[in-house]
Amino acid sequence: MQATPKEFSQQFPKVSIILTTYNREYFFTESIESLLEQDYPNLEIIISDDGSSDNTFNIACEYAQENPHIKVVQNAHTKGSAGNRNNGLDHASGELVMLLDDDDLLFKEAISQMINVYLSFDRHYGIIIANCTRSDDGFLSGQGISESREISFQEVLCGKLDGEFLTLFERKLLGQRRFNENLQRGNMGLLWLKLHKNRPCYYLHKPLKFYRIHAESLTQNLKYKPLEMVKNYEQDILLFYRDRLKYCPAHLAKLCATAALLYRQGGNRKKAFKKILQSLAIRPNLLAIQVFFCLFLPISCLPKLKIRQRVEK
DSSP: OOOOHHHHHHHSOOEEEEEEESSOHHHHHHHHHHHHTOOOSOEEEEEEEOOOSSSHHHHHHHHHHHOTTEEEEEOSSOOHHHHHHHHHHHTOOSSEEEEEETTOEEOTTHHHHHHHHHHHTTTOOSEEEEEEEETTTSSBSEESOOSSEEEOHHHHHTTOOEEOOEEEEEHHHHTTOOOOTTSGGGOHHHHHHHHHHHSOEEEEEEEEEEEOOOTTSOOTTTSOOHHHHHHHHHHHHHHTHHHHHHHOHHHHHHHHHHHHHHHHHTTOHHHHHHHHHHHHHHOOOHHHHHHHHHTTSOGGGSOOOOOOOOOOO
16 A cells, blocks of 8 residues: 555655755766665755856756756855855745755665664753764864763753764754844854754764865855854854853863954954963863964964865855
C-alpha cells in the first residue's frame, strides 16, 4: 500500500537545502550535482543568487528547468552573504533546513544519515551537526569533539567546539529570526547559539561534507576588516555575557581581549583600552596584557588574528 502524504512526511521529513551563490560558476555546478546525488527522497533545493554577473544564475535556472525540486530566487539588489541566506530562508518550506555555500560538496548519504539521527531519537534533537573533510589536508575541519553524542549548550557557549561543521536544524526554531545583515557573514555562530539555547543538539562523528579550501575561500590577507569583525564579538559578548560569566569566565575574558585587539588594529585605541580593562576585570589573562602593550605599537607592527573566513563581496 502506498504511503499517504502525511505518512511519507513522517518517515521522510522534508528538508530544505539553501544553496547561496554569487559569481561561482566554476564550483557551483559541482555543488548542485552533489545535492542531486543525495539518496534522500524528500528534498527541496533553494538556490539564492545575490545578483551574479557571470553565468551562475543562468546555470541555476537550467538546473531548475530539469528538476522540479529546485527553486531559484535572486535578490533584487546585492545583499551580501547574510542577506542572501535570509532570502533563501524566506522561501524554505521544509521541516528541517540546511545552509550551504556554493563551493560545498555533500557526500551522497549526508542528508539520510542526519535524518536517521533525527528520527532515531524521535525528533528530540532540533539541531544535528556532523563533521566535514578538509580539501587541503583530508583532516576533519571540526575540532573539540571525538565521538557521536549530545552537545550541551555550555560546550558551544564556552568555545569547546571549533572549525567547520555541517548543520541541519528544525525550521520552526528559527521562526522569524534571521541573520543580522549588518554583521560580517551575519554572525552565524551567534544565531546557532540562540537556537541551541532553546533546543538540544546532537553531534554525528562522521564527515558528511567536503569543505573546500581554495584561493578564494580565505580572507585572512585579502579582506581583513578588524572594525567589521569586532561587531560580531561585541554582539556575542553582550548577548551571552551572564551565561559565560557563570560557566566560563576565562573564555569571556578571551573574547573581550580579542575584541580589544581588533579595535587596536582598526585604529581605535580608546575602545581597545576599554575592552582590555573589561577583560582583565573578568579574569587576568596573557592576551589582554599583550594587547595592552600593542597600544603603544604602530598598527603596521600588529599581527593579524588567525581567523579563517570565506570570501565576502
